[in-house]
Amino acid sequence: MEILSIIFIVTGLFFLIVAAIGVIRLPDVFSRSHAVSLTDSLGAFLMLVGIALHEGFGKNMLKIMVVLALLYILNPVIAHATIRAALRSGLKPWKKENS
Amino acid sequence: MFLKAMALFLFWILLSASFEWIHLLLGLVFSFVVAWLNSGHSPFVPKFRLWLRIILYIPWLFYKIIESSIHMSRLILDPALPINPQLITVESKLRHHAAVVLFGNSITLTPGTITAEVYRNTLIVHAMDKDLSKDIESKQMESRIAEIFKDEKPDL
Structure with missing residues (x-):
């Protein structure tokens, strides 16, 4: 159980680091928000599952499950709101030059 | 409205995770208050x-x-x-x-x-x-x- 939780947390950390690199490397708001959504959907999920396994069954696990459900409902809303605001304020998405 | 209050009450129990009677009573009262305040809006119909x-x-x-x-x-x-x-x-x-x-x-x-x-x-x-x-x-x-x-x- 302990080893499983460590595996989950380390995999989650990997995705979080990749997302951080993505936020630095990608060119504009639109593509950067994709990198951020990588954090939410897999990074945070794997971290929370790892922590839940570490806690074992009980009320803490239930609470983590609630946090997870809320995360999956709220994150798309936030990402969508950011991108829509960027698009409505007239920002043009970055494009590949030769296409 | 009763269903809504019960759903809120379940959520309260989940969050507080304590079974002392004062907490449960407070939760029950507040779930009914919130359900009553919201009763004019969308009906809670489980599908x-x-x-x-x-x-x-x-x-x-x-x-x-x-x-x-x-x-x-x-x-x-x-x-x-x-x-x-x-x-x-x-x-x-x-x-x-x-x-x-x-x-x-x-x-x-x-x-x-x-x-x-x-x-x-x-x-x-x-x-x-x-x-x-x-x-x-x-x-x-x-x-x-x-x-x-x-x-x-x-x-x-």
């Missing part, structure tokens, strides 16, 4: 078949999330950064507000694609590269959601 179908849809969505997360990580870690962002317009055939919300949420939840604008059943999606935008245009996700809502009354 068990619909929820069951949505729950059965989640594992497939999860598979998609993992698949595109790995694709996205590969794009980010590639030294050449082979991205090709594009805005595509998707006109879906969904006939329900809830279905469009679920579709937009699923698109945003899969890394690499984000719903940027929604008007009725037309969505503007920002995708990271050709593969991901093809995935949206292949209508695979949309037909699954249409399948979930096939027994509901259209309201769009």
